[in-house]
Amino acid sequence: xxxxxxxxxxxxxxxxxxxxxxxxxxxxxxxxxxxxxxxxxxxxxxxxxxxxxxxxxxxxxxxxxxxxxxxxxxxxxxxxxxxxxxxxxxxxxxxxxxxxxxxxxxxxxxxxxxxxxxxxxxxxxxxxxxxxxxxxxxxxxxxxxxxxxxxxxxxxxxxxxxxxxxxxxxxxxxxxxxxxxxxxxxxxxxxxxxxxxxxxxxxxxxxxxxxxxxxxxxxxxxxxxxxxxxxxxxxxxxxxxxxxxxxxxxxxxxxxxxxxxxxxxxxxxxxxxxxxxxxxxxxxxxxxxxxxxxxxxxxxxxxxxxxxxxxxxxxxxxxxxxxxxxxxxxxxxxxxxxxxxxxxxxxxxxxxxxxxxxx
Amino acid sequence: xxxxxxxxxxxxxxxxxxxxxxxxxxxxxxxxxxxxxxxxxxxxxxxxxxxxxxxx
Numbered sequence: 025x026x027x028x029x030x031x032x033x034x035x036x037x038x039x040x041x042x043x044x045x046x047x048x049x050x051x052x053x054x055x056x057x058x059x060x061x062x063x064x065x066x067x068x069x070x071x072x073x074x075x076x077x078x079x080x081x082x083x084x085x086x087x088x089x090x091x092x093x094x095x096x097x098x099x100x101x102x103x104x105x106x107x108x109x110x111x112x113x114x115x116x117x118x119x120x121x122x123x124x125x126x127x128x129x130x131x132x133x134x135x136x137x138x139x140x141x142x143x144x145x146x147x148x149x150x151x152x153x154x155x156x157x158x159x160x161x162x163x164x165x166x167x168x169x170x171x172x173x174x175x176x177x178x179x180x181x182x183x184x185x186x187x188x189x190x191x192x193x194x195x196x197x198x199x200x201x202x203x204x205x206x207x208x209x210x211x212x213x214x215x216x217x218x219x220x221x222x223x224x225x226x227x228x229x230x231x232x233x234x235x236x237x238x239x240x241x242x243x244x245x246x247x248x249x250x251x252x253x254x255x256x257x258x259x260x261x262x263x264x265x266x267x268x269x270x271x272x273x274x275x276x277x278x279x280x281x282x283x284x285x286x287x288x289x290x291x292x293x294x295x296x297x298x299x300x301x302x303x304x305x306x307x308x309x310x311x312x313x314x315x316x317x318x319x320x321x322x323x324x325x326x327x328x329x330x331x332x333x334x335x336x337x338x339x340x341x342x343x344x345x346x347x348x349x350x351x352x353x354x355x356x357x358x359x360x361x362x363x364x365x366x367x368x369x370x371x372x373x374x375x376x377x378x379x380x381x382x383x
Numbered sequence: 384x385x386x387x388x389x390x391x392x393x394x395x396x397x398x399x400x401x402x403x404x405x406x407x408x409x410x411x412x413x414x415x416x417x418x419x420x421x422x423x424x425x426x427x428x429x430x431x432x433x434x435x436x437x438x439x
Contacts, residue, residue, distance in 0.1 A: 068388060068406055202417055318417035323410045341411040343396030343438075354396065380410075382419060 047268045048130070048143075049123055049208070050075045050278045052256035054100040057090035058276075058285055059378075065107070073102050074279040075123050076253075077382070082117035082213070084110040084244035094254055095148045095183035097267070101254035104212060104243060111245040115217035118236060119244055120160075120209045121253060124383035126317055127198045127205035133260065135163070136197025144189045145208060146264035148255040152180045152248065156240035158223065160209040161190045165199065169230045172223045174238035185255070187264040191226045202317050204383040208258065212251055213242030280314050282383070287326075287376035296368040296377050297353065301331050301360040305342045308353045308368050310377075318381040319346045322353070326375025329368045331360040338368070351379075387423045393436035401435060 057073040064087045066072075067080050072088040080086055085108035091101045102121065110117070133141050145159065154177050162170040175186040198205045214236040221233030243249045255267050286296050297310035306329050312320075327338040336358035345352040353368075360366065370376070392403040401412045405420060412420045427433035 070406070318419075319413035319415035321410050321412050321418060321420045323408055340409075341395055341400065341402050343399040344411055344413070345399055346413045346415075380420075381417075 046270075048125060048258040048260075049256050050282070051275055052147075052254070052267070053098050053269065053275070054090060054102045054254045055272055056276050056279045057100075058279070058283060060288060062087065062089040071283070071382070073100070075282060075382075076102055077122040077124070078104065078119070079122060080119045080244075082110040082113055082119055082244055084108055084119065086119075091252060093150075093252060095150075095185075097269075098148065098254050101148075101150075101252045104251040106244050106247050106249045109245060109247050109249075111242065113213060113215040113242060113244070115215040118214035118218055119212040120214075120236075121212065122207055122209045123256070124204045124207040126202045126383060127200055128202055130198045130206055131200055133192060133198065135193045136195065138194055140192025140194045141260045142189055142192050142262050143258055143260060144187060144262055144264050145258045146185065146187045146255070146267070147253060147257070148183050148185050149175075149177060150181065150183045150252040151177050151243065152250060153241045153243060153245075154178060154180050156238055158211040158214075158219075158236045158239040159186075159188055160211065160236065162207045162209060163193050163196075163198075163228070164205055164207070165196045167230055169193075169228045170224065170235060171226060171228060172234055172237040173225060174223050174240075183252075189226070189262045191228075193228060207383075208256075210253060211236040211239045213244045214239050277314060280312075281317050281381070283378065283380050284313060285376050285378035287370050287373070289373055290370055290375075292370060292372050292375075294370045294375075296327065296370065298365065298367045301329070301362060301364045301366045303359055303362045305354050305356050306360065306366045306368070308355065308366070309350060310353060311350045312348075312379060315348050316379065316381040317383070319348060320351075320379035320381040322346070322351065322377070322379055324375075324377040326371045327355065327368055327377060328371050329355060329357050329360065329366050331364040331366045334358075334360055336360055337371075387420070389424060389427060389433055391436075392424055392433060394438040396438055398438060 066086045087105045091103035218235040223238035297308040299308040338355040340356045342354040
């Protein structure tokens with residue numbers, strides 16, 4: 025590419041706003057993986073690296089990992105490894121990698137107006153399975169509508185950079201709130217119920233048969249198959265600019281609006297919160313590192329409460345009053361002295377306490 | 384498209400939350416319509432697919 029072309033593209037990107045704004049995608053370089061770096065025997069809906077949801081609705085089983093296999097300029101990727109195959113998908117079976125976006129982050133797109141801005145998605149991908157894949161952009165307001173476009177992996181086991189541009193949506197504004205308003209979806213395989221209509225290309229559709237239109241391969245077909253993804257960037261305009269790297273701290277902070285946790289791997293006695301005992305339960309206050317998108321779901325394991333002389337395992341949740349910035353948590357446990365100050369902590373490196381407000 | 388497998392749901396003290404087992408994990412869910420777990424619990428209750436037990 026000539027320097028003149030480079031400058032023209034930069035000018036175009038500046039006009040579209042992508043040079044001034046961040047990558048809309050969080051954790052596009054797969055550097056943050058709070059839930060762990062490898063999850064085996066995964067089916068259904070689950071997360072490994074932050075913000076990227078994996079859906080496996082077929083009969084396959086995955087191992088999903090934050091991999092160190094990565095293209096130049098990156099240190100991590102999201103790796104999907106098929107460990108139990110499903111080579112014969114029924115019409116409605118599929119698998120995909122999804123990142124959802126809330127409307128608060130999307131108001132600069134001007135969707136719902138004649139000046140609706142296009143979006144360009146760039147990413148690095150690698151698989152042993154060459155062929156045609158579908159990358160979907162889904163807009164959700166009163167109805168769900170989408171653009172399904174295709175890209176090809178040309179060489180097996182080789183990192184390739186792909187760029188796809190999607191048109192803006194001129195008829196319906198994105199709600200200015202925390203609801204799930206837009207998502208991208210990398211298809212890993214699909215039954216014909218979602219592919220038979222073909223890809224929409226640069227056009228919006230609600231035709232279910234075009235949802236994963238053009239998807240020609242099935243990563244779930246063999247236990248030899250794997251799919252790796254990193255450097256995912258979605259920006260305003262029709263030009264893909266170089267990946268906007270950010271510090272690990274900034275990346276983590278953006279992810280924590282949707283999920284954060286104490287542990288796993290933090291040492292024994294890592295504090296979670298403090299409070300007061302009422303005997304068989306305690307009142308513990310915990311403050312979040314940032315304002316979360318919605319009141320979070322909590323999950324935990326390997327937690328104890330100590331009243332100065334006795335430590336008791338947490339056996340369940342009596343009740344909780346949670347907000348967007350803190351939670352009043354009432355854990356059940358064995359008998360502690362009523363009225364004593366207590367603190368709750370991880371009992372070991374496998375303990376965790378998580379807060380989930382994913383979309 | 385999404386999937387959640389909810390095998391149990393029970394209100395916490397004072398109906399302050401719902402203790403549930405979703406996708407084989409015990410979790411505590413706030414009564415917030417913007418929370419994806421609560422939204423799915425409510426959807427399944429409204430569809431007659433799930434009943435939330437009363438608090439102890």
